[in-house]
Amino acid sequence: METNCIFCAIINQQIPATILYQDENFLAFSDIHPLAPVHILIIPKTHFASLDHVPADQSAMLGELLVCAQKVARQQNLAEKGYRLMINTGKDGGQTVPHLHIHLLGGKPNLPIQVG
DSSP states (O other): OOTTOHHHHHHTTSSOOOEEEEOSSEEEEEOSSOSSSEEEEEEESSOOSSGGGSOGGGHHHHHHHHHHHHHHHHHTTOTTTOEEEEOOOSTTTTOOSSSOOEEEEESSSSOOSOOO
16 A cells, blocks of 8 residues: 555545445445546555556456446446446546546446546
């Protein structure tokens, strides 16, 4: 865990969040600034600053992260109509929190292309 990471603080229950899903490796919670009717952040409990910082030997974790996103989307009843998954990487990619995370957006058509 990183000491200055807000998402690590959420994992450690130092900062409150609306937790929607949790297992041994991942955590999903509501975004505090939603850009869609459903806007959930899905994070690994292991700290990686961004997708670009995930070592190649962690490729299975990346697949599990996507499966976790699928589970959360199904729990939120988004699978039938559809949803968007986004991973922003680095400053120019729009990443605002330096912890790998997926934005799960749903609940309306024509969801935003760019999220922070």
